[in-house]
Amino acid sequence: MEKNTGKNGKRKSNLSKEKLQDMYMKMLHTRAFEEKVAYFFSRGMVHGTTHLYVGEEATAVGAIANLRADDWITSTHRGHGHTIAKGLDLNRMMAELLGKETGYCKGKGGSMHISDITLGHLGANGIVGGGIPIATGAALTVKLRGEDKVVICFFGDGAINEGTFHESVNMASAWKLPVIYLCENNQYGMSTSQKKATNIDDLSVRAQAYGIPGKRIDGNDIFEVYETVREAKEYVKKNGPYLIVAETYRYLGHSKSDANRYRTKEEINEWKTKDPIPRMRIYLEENKIFTPEELDGMETKAKQDIENAVEYAKNSPDPDPADLLTDVYAD
Amino acid sequence: MSQREITYAKAINEAMSEEMRRDKEIFFMGEDIGIYGGAFGVSVGMIEEFGETRVRDTPISEAAIIGAAAGAAATGSRPIAEIQFSDFISIGIDQLGNQAAKMRYMFGGRAQVPMVVRAPIGSGTGAAAQHSQSQEAWYCHIPGLKVVTPSTPYDAKGLLKSAIRDNNPVVFLEQKLLYRKKGLVPDEEYTIPLCKGEIKREGTDLSIISWGRMVPMVLEVAEKLAKEKKCEIEVIDPRTLMPLDKQIIIDSVKKTGKAMIVHEAVLTGGYGGEIAAVIADSEAFFHLDAPIRRVGGFDVPIPYNPELERNAVPTPERIEANIRELLQ
């Protein structure tokens, strides 16, 4: 895996300046959003639990940069990054975390259920592996209706050991459905190392069992993620599913109650040298796409946008108590 | 008899550890139960004592956890399987309901499946719709399973030891919101038999049958109404829901003439309906001087917002209002 040395500067990317700015901003927004949420939890200001995406931003942003608003994704319990990358509104996301009426789920879902069907987001998920069949079904709709869309199914290295993964990939492969299964291997499912939970090093070899292509990539290199997903997108539209395993790492605990007893400080620090955000920044600077001042400005703006989202959320009303009984059934 | 105050979580830890010291066939498996100590810290220290062979961190594979427990149990081991949240039992419910529960009967009584599936149940932690359910009625509807849910540290320890020694698959449902609650537990070894309820408070005016974390809530309301000289409520905790100690319920209702069932699970199809039917079907029916009342969760998934969440399930206020109505 490449170190944070500026090697990325040599990589050629034909993305437009606007696109690069959008991608960089989405990584910054995700980082700032998560840091704010971590702060809320440490102060006991938010109810429940949460799973933060800090360190993994390049995977969601690089992958989803290939999608249109009407392409579908399924997300996970660690879903804020996918959600921001899919273009959902920061204000309404923050409002959902605070359980407000203006949140994406009217305060009923919280962190683990944020979704917006109108923006192609089929939901974070409280069930590990729960989104994998859902993505498969979305791809089935696309195929049955003859639509020009793709589905990206995000899931973790832990989820890859659920039956839902194996059943879904096989079905999608047999039916040649347009879905990219994107495993975010952040090395652990909660406290359990991927190396202990399976007897394989490279999870992408599982693709072979289903007769589909599989590729292992550096999930902290936004350009590698972008390019791989771009190729996979063209492939799945014609040929059926593709498995990508993006190697990445979460710096923070699994959830708010994690003493990090299962890994070392050295390991965490080693991964911090591969942080995807400085890596993209180095690329943008070395190629003189943006000046350092412009990049600093983006960082300031990202933080300010999150502050604004917090203000919006705090000033939003709580749900009406009568909402408890609504939305159980469709009309 | 010397006693100590310990938490509900610690009581469960002690029950498992004592049994594992006693019987080498017992092993324990589940997600993050080793060095992490379990999602709720129940198994802290166990991997240090028993090692990785007997305290096994599993992949995230609930169907295999439950099914492998059944297979191990049928072949001479005595597994304890932890499912991180009871909501995820549904991923392994085929193995539980179609395999573990039925094996003995299907095989003409020539097999036994001595396993325990432990899992935390209930709402109140802000974890929303997929981490907060109370699905005890699902498991009670499967002949061959025993279903246990303790409401105190004392009951948790004594019942879990019996569940581990039982030669049948037992679903042991732990109350998330009670994990940190403390209670007195004897220093000496003890067990509590399965399938035996307990009168948690004696009373004369109304019998309330309740379980899990609703028991302390009902007791609190009962004390309040007793102080106000409104009524004396008898509170019964069946502790084992399946097979049910019907007699303790029938006897109480015969005495008080009124019955109410309080559970956290959604009302419709909840186990309260079964208990109401047990009462209505028995000689207690002739002693009733009011309709049997059920108080349960509303028929909705558990919402995230704290106020909505609190009100989705019975609250002390709602329990009290129902009691007042029934006693009128």
Ligand SMILES: Cc1ncc(C[n+]2csc(CCOP(=O)(O)OP(=O)(O)O)c2C)c(N)n1
């Ligand atoms: C079916 C199911 N089993 C267990 C859990 C508890 N749990 C939540 S996240 C998690 C770890 C998931 O690991 P992975 O898929 O690698 O995702 P990551 O958290 O690393 O992003 C576990 C065990 C769950 N929510 N759902």
Ligand SMILES: [Mg+2]
């Ligand atoms: Mg993981």
